[in-house]
Amino acid sequence: MDADTERDFVAFVETRSHSLFRSALALTGHRQQAEDLLQTVLAKAVRHWKNIESSPEAYLRRAMYRQQVSSWRRPGWSREFSTDQVPDHGTGPDVTAQVDLNLALHDALRRLAPKYRAVLVLRYFEDLPDEEIGQILGCKPATVRSQVVRALDRLRTLCPDLDSLALQEIRR
Amino acid sequence: MNTATDRVLRDAFAQIADEPAPVGLGPAALRLARRQRRRRTLLAVGAAVVLAAVATPIALHGADKKPTLPTGFQNSPLVVTAYSGTSTGTPKSLLLNKVTGAYAELPYLSAVPSPDGQRVLVRTGEDTPQSPLRSGILDPVTGEVRWIATYTGPGAWSPDGSAILFTERTRVDQRGFAIVSATTLKATFVPVNFAVGNSTGLDFVWGRDSGEVAQTLSDANGETQADMVTGIRFYTIAGELARTLPATAELRSADAFSPDRSRIALHDLGGGAMQIVSADTGAVERTIAVQGHTELVGWADDDHLLTRHWAADRTESEIRVIDLTGRTTAVAPLIAAGSTADGISIGSAAGLSETAAGLSFSVAG
Numbered sequence: 001m002d003a004d005t006e007r008d009f010v011a012f013v014e015t016r017s018h019s020l021f022r023s024a025l026a027l028t029g030h031r032q033q034a035e036d037l038l039q040t041v042l043a044k045a046v047r048h049w050k051n052i053e054s055s056p057e058a059y060l061r062r063a064m065y066r067q068q069v070s071s072w073r074r075p076g077w078s079r080e081f082s083t084d085q086v087p088d089h090g091t092g093p094d095v096t097a098q099v100d101l102n103l104a105l106h107d108a109l110r111r112l113a114p115k116y117r118a119v120l121v122l123r124y125f126e127d128l129p130d131e132e133i134g135q136i137l138g139c140k141p142a143t144v145r146s147q148v149v150r151a152l153d154r155l156r157t158l159c160p161d162l163d164s165l166a167l168q169e170i171r172r
Numbered sequence: 173m174n175t176a177t178d179r180v181l182r183d184a185f186a187q188i189a190d191e192p193a194p195v196g197l198g199p200a201a202l203r204l205a206r207r208q209r210r211r212r213t214l215l216a217v218g219a220a221v222v223l224a225a226v227a228t229p230i231a232l233h234g235a236d237k238k239p240t241l242p243t244g245f246q247n248s249p250l251v252v253t254a255y256s257g258t259s260t261g262t263p264k265s266l267l268l269n270k271v272t273g274a275y276a277e278l279p280y281l282s283a284v285p286s287p288d289g290q291r292v293l294v295r296t297g298e299d300t301p302q303s304p305l306r307s308g309i310l311d312p313v314t315g316e317v318r319w320i321a322t323y324t325g326p327g328a329w330s331p332d333g334s335a336i337l338f339t340e341r342t343r344v345d346q347r348g349f350a351i352v353s354a355t356t357l358k359a360t361f362v363p364v365n366f367a368v369g370n371s372t373g374l375d376f377v378w379g380r381d382s383g384e385v386a387q388t389l390s391d392a393n394g395e396t397q398a399d400m401v402t403g404i405r406f407y408t409i410a411g412e413l414a415r416t417l418p419a420t421a422e423l424r425s426a427d428a429f430s431p432d433r434s435r436i437a438l439h440d441l442g443g444g445a446m447q448i449v450s451a452d453t454g455a456v457e458r459t460i461a462v463q464g465h466t467e468l469v470g471w472a473d474d475d476h477l478l479t480r481h482w483a484a485d486r487t488e489s490e491i492r493v494i495d496l497t498g499r500t501t502a503v504a505p506l507i508a509a510g511s512t513a514d515g516i517s518i519g520s521a522a523g524l525s526e527t528a529a530g531l532s533f534s535v536a537g
Binding site: 017020106 | 199341
């Protein structure tokens with residue numbers, strides 16, 4: 001990569017880093033892991049810049065999601081863990097309870113397996129249709145839909161108050 | 173899924189992602205890419221014997237079965253024993269069959285012979301969920317590859333060829349190095365918080381022998397300047413800090429140790445020079461100015477270095493033997509596909525077929 005191309009790359013990253021970092025945060029739920037993830041795919045982008053400079057953001061997003069799912073498959077990666085006890089249910093609709101419910105949801109999302117979390121982030125954070133999600137994750141739209149269903153089932157197990165939160169959302 | 177649950181999830185992700193991005197991501201990514209490029213182009217020297225075969229087993233024709241430490245080549249002729257990553261499309265590496273004098277094609281991203289030449293560390297994968305990266309040990313006699321299931325990063329042979337070193341940085345809370353036995357593939361992870369004092373994020377490398385690993389320390393020097401090297405830490409393979417050497421240039425691999433292990437050839441982080449320092453004290457004995465983009469490959473003998481010199485446009489490279497004043501004393505013949513290979517391994521030409529004598533070179537040209 002020559003000096004001009006490096007400048008182009010740095011300028012692109014400066015322009016889009018906020019948006020990309022938000023996606024990385026949503027995917028990982030952890031600032032340091034988000035930085036590591038984004039750094040990894042940006043370094044890959046440097047190597048392939050000549051081929052991707054027409055649409056680098058699409059490449060980066062695809063690489064980020066695939067990297068996250070593939071990282072999870074590597075040994076030693078923090079995986080979802082099972083527990084016999086699910087978190088306590090919230091008991092009231094007051095503000096404190098609402099905060100507790102949000103924390104419980106955040107905790108459940110953090111504990112969700114990255115492949116499930118990735119498909120939820122793509123649908124509910126990136127607002128992408130199933131076809132595009134499938135292209136990013138390398139699977140069919142039907143598989144995306146089944147993964148979403150399984151992810152939500154798992155999320156409800158980890159956060160039984162998910163539907164209570166939804167109910168409160170309707171009442172607001 | 174009802175719309176209220178949709179909204180709850182959208183809100184949750186929006187809250188989780190509501191943090192400012194760190195500054196300097198672009199320059200940091202460029203530095204990381206340069207480090208990775210260096211790792212890919214690091215060349216393994218010291219392979220006393222290299223055989224070639226994959227898929228089709230071959231016999232150990234003329235192999236030197238006695239493992240040896242990479243103690244230089246005692247003025248014996250040298251030869252490129254492997255080219256790693258010779259194609260930008262389908263992964264391809266080339267391994268020298270000394271008996272036939274020809275390079276065998278291997279379908280791997282890289283192929284690095286062990287110091288004793290008895291095994292070859294290979295790597296494959298596309299870093300996708302369908303095709304994750306993985307490393308394995310190829311037995312050139314049988315063509316069989318034993319894949320390493322525990323660690324997936326690029327590994328490095330220990331000086332005695334008994335183990336492979338991996339730097340583990342996948343998890344923030346579990347960083348350190350892992351040593352995988354080349355015989356049993358048993359992995360031993362050693363936690364070391366190597367993020368501290370390591371702004372460039374350099375990996376672990378083997379130290380003076382197979383009983384220690386080392387890591388170059390660095391300090392950020394602003395976004396527009398190269399990081400500064402502040403020293404080299406040496407750890408026992410149990411993870412205990414053994415010593416810290418003062419240094420202002422980078423230790424890139426165990427091949428940087430001189431054949432008698434008394435000196436180290438270090439690289440300036442920003443390029444431009446190499447330093448020959450005492451392995452005991454870190455005292456700089458000599459600074460060698462290098463022109464253009466030049467990478468250290470290793471030592472040919474106690475008085476000569478093997479370097480890889482790239483053309484300004486990076487479209488080709490050559491292996492140069494230089495003395496400790498920086499004077500080129502010989503240039504290695506490379507095959508056409510090897511000039512732009514990601515990595516080049518060099519070893520003794522002993523046992524090389526006479527029909528391939530044109531592939532060998534010596535320190536004096």
